[in-house]
Amino acid sequence: MALNLQSTVKLNNGVELPRLGLGVFRAPRGQVTRQAVLSALSAGYRHIDTARIYGNERDVGAAVRESGLPREDIFVTTKLWNEDQGYDSTLRACERSLKDLGLEYVDLYLVHWPVPGRRLDSWRAMEKLLAEGKCRAIGVSNFLEHHLDQLLAHAQVVPAVNQVEQHPFLYQPSLLRYCADKGIAVEAYSPLTKGLRLGDPRVVEMARRHGKSPAQVLIRWCLQHELVVIPKSVHEERIRENASVFDFSLSSEDMQRLDGMNEDLYTGWDPTDVP
Template sequence: MNLKLDSTVTLNNGVKMPQLGMGVWKVNNSGAAQSVEWALKHGYKAIDTAKQYGNEPGVGKGLQQGFADNGLKREDIFLTTKIFNGDQGYQSVLDNFEGQLKDLQTDYVDLLLIHWPVDGTYLDTWRALETIYKSGKARAIGVSNFNIERLQDILKHGSIKPAVNQMEFHPLCQEVDIKNFCDEHDIYLEAWSPLGGGSVLKDPRLQQIADKYNKSVAQVILRWDLQRGIITIPKSVHEERIVQNADVYDFELNEDDIEEINGLDTDKRSLWYGDFFWSGNPDGYKDSVEDWKD
């Protein structure tokens, strides 16, 4: 077990959150269950999912099996999920969140996020998250894919400050203005798609840095996240890659290399407001265990 995976950051409400975890975007239920089992086996303390991914039942199954196999309890793991865009609105969120808890086989989550700022409903959705937080069914609440204008809206109209803003963040998409705004307001930036896909992993400048440290490009990127104070949740469905993604605590990037990676930013997003799916499950994954394809 890599004990460094116990490393945490402290959110603005005092809750401690692991800085490195595992995500399960674009993974079906069976794959999510297996990946979560592997993650817990190898010492991961944080798992990130969402109703829109269609794999909350798989994550719940993987958590239960991982608990049993590794002598863990629910409180040993930091679990994040997100409000489905089609469920947004005050009462709708409250009505549907109980189903998410049932699928995840838990009575609370550690972090609950608004998945996307659906215009016209996200302020009502935030009020629902505040209600869930006050009930104890979420230890912290936050947002995802919120730009500065929408963050300001939440700060102006909400009574609880978001603890986290989860954004696409990798060397080619560094969201500098949003990161600075979050820092100024004590909101942690969390990276989804931290490895940025093939174009980032094949970048020769990153490969040169990786060669210097005898590490992979992915490991260099994740180390860069950690040193910049970013919470990061790489996704993998391969056990050896899950292990490799956690092997980032035995080296440290020097300031010159950090600055070189900082200089790769092209503000190139893979997905933004005009592109996202919100009216259904975009990948067609089944929510019912009975529909899993083993």
């Protein structure tokens, strides 16, 4: 079946996660974030990704309410920040996020970073929050294979999602295969390399050939690797452009060429050396 803006992936607990969402990392607090979320929802997005550390949960929640859409139609993700990790502090952090969002539950709650010595206690708390209905699914972010190995050895619930940086310049097929084998959906953040590689002549040429923008090529690459993808923008025209990726496809040759561009480029956090 052809992908479209309403396409979802079924998580390992049966929850449906929209394949394309809006990220609000570093989106300014206040009207800018609120308007970005409203623009995305108006354009047909139904997936919004925020985090405690972004400082804009209140604005995301306000936009969700202002949109007039039924709450159950909007998939909202937020994340547990590092300083809040630990069992009791995770429970408190989730309550704070729900209060700031103005929501009774979040659709996905993620452990933001594999903090050594605390992530297992955090995960136990996440499992409790899931059982209590405070979140519909739980997962992790920035976890590599060795982090997941440790977690899975102790977990009662397999993470539904692993959100990691992923784009052709940071292509980790072994991690993608690992997650697929464990039934963990992979979600790509910073798919546009924070703009650092949008001018790469190979991507520019491919975009020209398809009559698309370099950003649209990078988003489409993620989708064709069966990733969930959350490009960030606060500009309405770019939010709409980022969603206009379902009327073309990359050939197998295009995909192979993009795969071959890997240079292990982390534009944000690199968890490689985190024990």
